[in-house]
Each structure stands twice: as structure tokens, then as C-alpha cells.
Amino acid sequence: MAGYFSIFLVLLTLTSGLIWLIDHLVYAPKRQARIALAQGANSAMLDDETIAQIAPQPAIAETAQSIFPMIAAITIFRSFFYEPFQIPSGSMMPTLLVGDFILVEKFAYGVKDPVWRTQLMDVSDPERGDAVVFKYPLDTNVDFIKRVIGLPGDTVVYRNKQLYIKPKCEAEQTETSGLNCNEFNKLETQLINQDEFFSEGVAEARLTENLANVSHDILINPARPEQKMAYYQQPGTRIDEWVVPQDSYFVMGDNRDNSKDGRFWGFVDKEKLVGKAVFIWMSFEFEQDPDSILPSWVPTGVRFERLGSIQ
Structure with missing residues (x-):
């Protein structure tokens, strides 16, 4: 389940980021052009409500813009940190x-x-x-x-509910990680x-x-x-x-x-x-x-x- 959730987060991050990017590069300039044209035809400054009616931002683009930073931060933190x-x-x-x-x-x-x-x-x-x-x-x-x-090269024995470890050692090494070399450590x-x-x-x-x-x-x-x-x-x-x-x-x-x-x-x-x-x-x-x-x-x-x- 954790693996599926990771894939879901990545897909959600990529999708919302792509929608936001396309809107920012393609559609936002067109909205700004319509707003500028309407502003030039009026002597008074247009209020936010009027601007929203002239050049409304699609709901999907607005949602993607709002959730992308948060989802991206969660994905990065969860995927690479904790x-x-x-x-x-x-x-x-x-x-x-x-x-x-x-x-x-x-x-x-x-x-x-x-x-x-x-x-x-x-x-x-x-x-x-x-x-x-x-x-x-x-x-x-x-x-x-x-x-x-047990680490790579170790020999591990579990007998009578007791652990024994024979660690892998380099040549002429007598001890590693608190264990004696060339013998089973109880x-x-x-x-x-x-x-x-x-x-x-x-x-x-x-x-x-x-x-x-x-x-x-x-x-x-x-x-x-x-x-x-x-x-x-x-x-x-x-x-x-x-x-x-x-x-x-x-x-x-x-x-x-x-x-x-x-x-x-x-x-x-x-x-x-x-x-x-x-x-x-x-x-x-x-x-x-x-x-x-x-x-x-x-x-x-x-x-x-x-x-x-x-x-």
C-alpha cells in the first residue's frame, strides 16, 4: 500500500504541476491581454470581481495552482527524507x-x-x-x-533461543564492531x-x-x-x-x-x-x-x- 501511495503522490504532483505550468505559460497571458484591453476601454480601474468575469481562471487551473506547492513539498519530504x-x-x-x-x-x-x-x-x-x-x-x-x-559475509546461528555471530573480517583483523573475528560470539x-x-x-x-x-x-x-x-x-x-x-x-x-x-x-x-x-x-x-x-x-x-x- 505504501508503494501505491507513493506512486499516487508522484502522479498527483506531476499532474497538478503540469496543469499549473500550461495555464501559466499559455492561458494566463491571454487572460492578461483581455484584462488589458478591457482596462484600456475604461477610464476607471477594474475591480477584482469585474476582472474575474472578463478573464476567469478555470477551476482546474486554480485548484492545481493552490495544491501544487503543498503536494510537491509532501512528495519530496516523504520520498527522500522521512x-x-x-x-x-x-x-x-x-x-x-x-x-x-x-x-x-x-x-x-x-x-x-x-x-x-x-x-x-x-x-x-x-x-x-x-x-x-x-x-x-x-x-x-x-x-x-x-x-x-547479520551483515554481508557474517555467519549467524540461532540455537536454543540464543544468538551466535561469526563476523566477516579482513585479513589479520582480530575484532570488528565489538565481535571477535574467526569465532562464534555468543x-x-x-x-x-x-x-x-x-x-x-x-x-x-x-x-x-x-x-x-x-x-x-x-x-x-x-x-x-x-x-x-x-x-x-x-x-x-x-x-x-x-x-x-x-x-x-x-x-x-x-x-x-x-x-x-x-x-x-x-x-x-x-x-x-x-x-x-x-x-x-x-x-x-x-x-x-x-x-x-x-x-x-x-x-x-x-x-x-x-x-x-x-x-
């Missing part, structure tokens, strides 16, 4: 909750055209720990948000609580995970077994191991037992990246009572304490 997104699921809990509205920095990893998404300019590469929005590899009409776990975790989030009546453990130089919170459901038989099987690797290809990234949701991520469908190509999630600008609660007459999509409150930067 785009708002709404979090629809709990796959990134506890970092992002259902009802969070976020801003995605579109230029973080490069400048793309808003229609064909061709890379116009490189800016930087994603870093391990970034929360990224990307086109879902199995359906590019859908936008997903997950966290970057990512450290620390239990925060186990009474804040529940799934199917089971208390989920909230832990802080140290992902190289980035610390963020994750959720683990101790009662839910790993779905290894559904994992994406990369040729030449074990069932819970993945080697990240060049110009690709391995991503996972922070809600580890409730996220269909790279473990299940593979890798995200760099060209499918939309941007980096950087800020929560609004957060609504949708906790309706069972006997409430309000539709489920009507907010019941605002979580002001959640507004701010995304870790």
Missing part, C-alpha cells in the same frame, strides 16, 4: 508496540526514486542493530520492519523482567541483548519451541545457521518467538531497503473492553511515554 509508518503487529515488541507510529529515515542507506526505487545515490550501509524497514522479499508490495542481525543477554508481557497466557521473558555495540530489549517465550522445521534452509549450512550473501542482510524481530523473519524466508537484498526507523512520534492504545461498543480500530489512549528515539 516517511511515517504504523506498526501493525507485535513482531518487534518490546521495542515497538502495536499502535506505535514511527518515522523512517529514507536517505539513511541511499537516495532512491519514489516510483521505480532505483538507487540514485549511495549514503551508507546498514549497521548491525539497526531497526530497518524493507520490502518483504516474498511480497514487495508489503513493508516489513525488523532488526539487522551474544550476552540479561533478564529484565518476566511479568510485563504475556502470550497465550504465558509470561514472556524480557531481556537486554548486547548486539555488538548496540543494546536493545527482546522477548523470549520459554514455553514455545523453536520452529526449526519451518526455517529457511540455506544450501551447505545447518538448519539453524545462515551465511549472509554479499549485498544482503539477515534480520530478526525483537519478539523472537512471534516474528516471521529471516529465519523463515532468508535474506533482505540491499535494494529492498526502505530506510531506518528512527523515531516514535505517536503511540495509541487499542485496549477495548469485551463489551465496548467502540470499533477495535478506535484508540483508547495515548502512550506519551513512548515518544522518542528508537533504540
Whole structure:
């Protein structure tokens, strides 16, 4: 839907701009000529109402002239700078909750055209720990948000609900991004609580995970077994191991037992990246009572304490 809306904005901008330009270059001079002729035949100055009757501006041209600057500004801002997104699921809990509205920095990893998404300019590469929005590899009409776990060349293992990363290193390099080279690094975790989030009546453990130089919170459901038989099987690797290809990234949701991520469908190509999630600008609660007459999509409150930067 986001892709269709981008195309709609671009078409609306081009159409309104073209109508305004044609009117300005072709028809506006003719209207001015009629006004000048009428003014020459009258000794008194013509008022605005009379001018509008003599040389009226077509309604479509007037509308295009009024909306073009605003639509053009929105299109440029949304296409190249920041785009708002709404979090629809709990796959990134506890970092992002259902009802969070976020801003995605579109230029973080490069400048793309808003229609064909061709890379116009490189800016930087994603870093391990970034929360990224990307086109879902199995359906590019859908936008997903997950966290970057593995960079190109990394080997990632997720076993017994524990992450291990063997980073790609240059020759004679002993450490990169806080990880030791030529070995699997077990990512450290620390239990925060186990009474804040529940799934199917089971208390989920909230832990802080140290992902190289980035610390963020994750959720683990101790009662839910790993779905290894559904994992994406990369040729030449074990069932819970993945080697990240060049110009690709391995991503996972922070809600580890409730996220269909790279473990299940593979890798995200760099060209499918939309941007980096950087800020929560609004957060609504949708906790309706069972006997409430309000539709489920009507907010019941605002979580002001959640507004701010995304870790």
C-alpha cells in the first residue's frame, strides 16, 4: 500500500504541476491581454470581481495552482527524507508496540526514486542493530520492519533461543564492531523482567541483548519451541545457521518467538531497503473492553511515554 501511495503522490504532483505550468505559460497571458484591453476601454480601474468575469481562471487551473506547492513539498519530504509508518503487529515488541507510529529515515542507506526505487545515490550501509524497514522479499508490495542481525559475509546461528555471530573480517583483523573475528560470539543477554508481557497466557521473558555495540530489549517465550522445521534452509549450512550473501542482510524481530523473519524466508537484498526507523512520534492504545461498543480500530489512549528515539 505504501508503494501505491507513493506512486499516487508522484502522479498527483506531476499532474497538478503540469496543469499549473500550461495555464501559466499559455492561458494566463491571454487572460492578461483581455484584462488589458478591457482596462484600456475604461477610464476607471477594474475591480477584482469585474476582472474575474472578463478573464476567469478555470477551476482546474486554480485548484492545481493552490495544491501544487503543498503536494510537491509532501512528495519530496516523504520520498527522500522521512516517511511515517504504523506498526501493525507485535513482531518487534518490546521495542515497538502495536499502535506505535514511527518515522523512517529514507536517505539513511541511499537516495532512491519514489516510483521505480532505483538507487540514485549511495549514503551508507546498514549497521548491525539497526531497526530497518524493507520490502518483504516474498511480497514487495508489503513493508516489513525488523532488526539487522547479520551483515554481508557474517555467519549467524540461532540455537536454543540464543544468538551466535561469526563476523566477516579482513585479513589479520582480530575484532570488528565489538565481535571477535574467526569465532562464534555468543551474544550476552540479561533478564529484565518476566511479568510485563504475556502470550497465550504465558509470561514472556524480557531481556537486554548486547548486539555488538548496540543494546536493545527482546522477548523470549520459554514455553514455545523453536520452529526449526519451518526455517529457511540455506544450501551447505545447518538448519539453524545462515551465511549472509554479499549485498544482503539477515534480520530478526525483537519478539523472537512471534516474528516471521529471516529465519523463515532468508535474506533482505540491499535494494529492498526502505530506510531506518528512527523515531516514535505517536503511540495509541487499542485496549477495548469485551463489551465496548467502540470499533477495535478506535484508540483508547495515548502512550506519551513512548515518544522518542528508537533504540
